[in-house]
Amino acid sequence: MQFTRFKDLSFIDSIKSYKLDYLSKDFMAALTGVVVAIPQCMAYALIAGLNPVYGLYTAIVSAIFGASFGSSKHLITGPTNSSALLVASVMKNYMHLDNAYQMVFLLTFLVGSIKLLFGILKLGKLITYVSHTVIVGFTTGAGCLIALGQLSTLLSIPIKNSAQMATTEKLYYVLTHLRQTNIYALCMGLMTIALIIICKKINKNLPGALIGIIVPIIFIVCFSLDKYGVQLTGNIPTSLPPFKMINFDLNFIQNVFSGALSIAIIGCVEAISSAKSIATLSRQEIDPNQEFIGQGIANIASSFFQGFPGSGSFTRTAINYHSGAVSRLAGVLQGIIMALVLLFFAPYAKYIPTACLAGVMMVTAYNLVNKEEIKKVVNLGKLKSDSIAMWVTCLATILLPNLSYAIYTGIALTIMLYLKETNKVPIKILIPSQGEDSKIVEKETDVVKENVDILIIELEGNLYFGSAENLQAKLNNLVNKSKVFILRMNHVASLDITALNVLRGFTRYVKEKGGSVIICGVRTNIDAILVKSHFDTDIGTDNKFILENETFAFSSKDLERAKAVLNCEATNQAGQSIACDLLASSF
Numbered sequence: 001m002q003f004t005r006f007k008d009l010s011f012i013d014s015i016k017s018y019k020l021d022y023l024s025k026d027f028m029a030a031l032t033g034v035v036v037a038i039p040q041c042m043a044y045a046l047i048a049g050l051n052p053v054y055g056l057y058t059a060i061v062s063a064i065f066g067a068s069f070g071s072s073k074h075l076i077t078g079p080t081n082s083s084a085l086l087v088a089s090v091m092k093n094y095m096h097l098d099n100a101y102q103m104v105f106l107l108t109f110l111v112g113s114i115k116l117l118f119g120i121l122k123l124g125k126l127i128t129y130v131s132h133t134v135i136v137g138f139t140t141g142a143g144c145l146i147a148l149g150q151l152s153t154l155l156s157i158p159i160k161n162s163a164q165m166a167t168t169e170k171l172y173y174v175l176t177h178l179r180q181t182n183i184y185a186l187c188m189g190l191m192t193i194a195l196i197i198i199c200k201k202i203n204k205n206l207p208g209a210l211i212g213i214i215v216p217i218i219f220i221v222c223f224s225l226d227k228y229g230v231q232l233t234g235n236i237p238t239s240l241p242p243f244k245m246i247n248f249d250l251n252f253i254q255n256v257f258s259g260a261l262s263i264a265i266i267g268c269v270e271a272i273s274s275a276k277s278i279a280t281l282s283r284q285e286i287d288p289n290q291e292f293i294g295q296g297i298a299n300i301a302s303s304f305f306q307g308f309p310g311s312g313s314f315t316r317t318a319i320n321y322h323s324g325a326v327s328r329l330a331g332v333l334q335g336i337i338m339a340l341v342l343l344f345f346a347p348y349a350k351y352i353p354t355a356c357l358a359g360v361m362m363v364t365a366y367n368l369v370n371k372e373e374i375k376k377v378v379n380l381g382k383l384k385s386d387s388i389a390m391w392v393t394c395l396a397t398i399l400l401p402n403l404s405y406a407i408y409t410g411i412a413l414t415i416m417l418y419l420k421e422t423n424k425v426p427i428k429i430l431i432p433s434q435g436e437d438s439k440i441v442e443k444e445t446d447v448v449k450e451n452v453d454i455l456i457i458e459l460e461g462n463l464y465f466g467s468a469e470n471l472q473a474k475l476n477n478l479v480n481k482s483k484v485f486i487l488r489m490n491h492v493a494s495l496d497i498t499a500l501n502v503l504r505g506f507t508r509y510v511k512e513k514g515g516s517v518i519i520c521g522v523r524t525n526i527d528a529i530l531v532k533s534h535f536d537t538d539i540g541t542d543n544k545f546i547l548e549n550e551t552f553a554f555s556s557k558d559l560e561r562a563k564a565v566l567n568c569e570a571t572n573q574a575g576q577s578i579a580c581d582l583l584a585s586s587f
Helices: 012-016 021-047 053-069 081-091 100-120 124-129 132-149 151-155 167-176 183-202 208-223 250-282 288-303 314-322 329-351 354-368 371-379 385-399 403-420 465-476 497-512 524-532 553-565 578-584
Strands: 076-078 311-313 427-434 440-445 452-463 482-495 516-522 544-546
Touching (some): 081 250, 081 354, 132 151, 132 250, 151 167, 482 497, 482 553
Parallel strands (some): 516 544
Antiparallel strands (some): 076 311, 427 452
8 A cells, every 4th residue: 555655745745836926815814714604613623612813823733734735726624514513513412521622623633643554555536426516405404403502592591501403402492592692692693794794795805794794793892792791702812822742542542433524524525616616717736635634634733722623714715816816825824814814813802792603603504505516406306315314314314313423424425325336437538640541530549649630439327326436537738639539428328417517527627628529319307417517508408419320420510510610611732721621531
């Protein structure tokens, strides 16, 4: 077994290639990210059942180490909604203990160690065993849990030992004690929600969460609303994250190891998903194994500075990229700037109403429910494997007493789907050439050594999430080898969203390079998926041919279309390509 080499993880290479022109862009991206991260990270700490300051501690240390040792230039590591929710689930039976926080920091160390081990053992490919629909189901269920869990804080209804209660129990308690609602606190929370929504409608770049926190603080100070029962965050230490040695307790390790494993798995999936989503825009290659190591080091370092388990944040990563970040230094600067904010502005945080932080999380919970992705999955078939995996994971997340069980349920279901299918995509590569009697002969080849005008790719079998990575790798090797690609799909039995996204990405990339993709031999069930997912708009209706009864009917049509794409008719005889001559002699 080969291990990941630590010498490949050095921050030195980035420093050597760094240009001074990047600094202003990275700094502004980091500053923008901090504005969004501060209220988010404090709210995530509350979800985890911790003091808000630990959310800031986690964000500072994780951002610096995650950016330094990870693979992505844009990924921002820190508290996330799913990690916070999982921490609350794992720790709910221990938060009443005097050494509860020490246990949280030990949990963080365990999560980091597991992630680091995943990276060293090069287990990055295991991510393909956790389907996109399972993650959609988990985040949907997590969104529901967060919203229901924050309802008591939004209404300011106190619940004793709430950390040990299931979400359904807390919901029942709230519904039966609505008379205890603090109207002032509820108004502050609703004000935060309204301000976030308004800011988003005015300008997506406005820091709605921060504005939604600052404005209520003005009301708190001016009208002394804390005297009317509005609960405030309280004093936050004006200091950098303090170093504290971890207390290793073997009994606690045994009790929470299963939970730590689930947090590590979901954290890895979340980080890789966030990094890859931005990499599709930045054209950066992501190394999952190196990213695992970066996430592991970030969590281990965070555990010694009083942080709880974190992961790659999709929201803050997207903001980092779209704000103009050029290098990983933006992530490091984000951690440093947040440390300075904590050092000099922490005294003002004591006026933040907890109901306002609950309001922030209510909006976050709503955004977690990816309605577009759910709609896509359902449109492909309510009884399809994708849909079943999504809904089972979602219900397990909401109903099971421990979120770890929900994670394992989703993964087990994913593995069963994987075993049912295959993760290798059989591909035949054919190159048209001149045969006897001026007929086109398609010669099969394993490797395309030289660029050609037309390349035929025959796909076979079931194209699904388990084989998507293999499909992407094979298509990426061919993407620069031709001007026109003909994808023959007459032997493709099934197609899911993940594999469809690979084809969509391949098509868009070829079009960006000035080429064209023609799909032919499309079966009726595959065509229904292409139509429902609006893939026709990417490929173009003229470039798609349905499988017909005549065996070679679609073959002649795709070559005729290739002739039109290459503009053979408009090209003079001297300037015609070999492919045009070949096609002209055949029609």
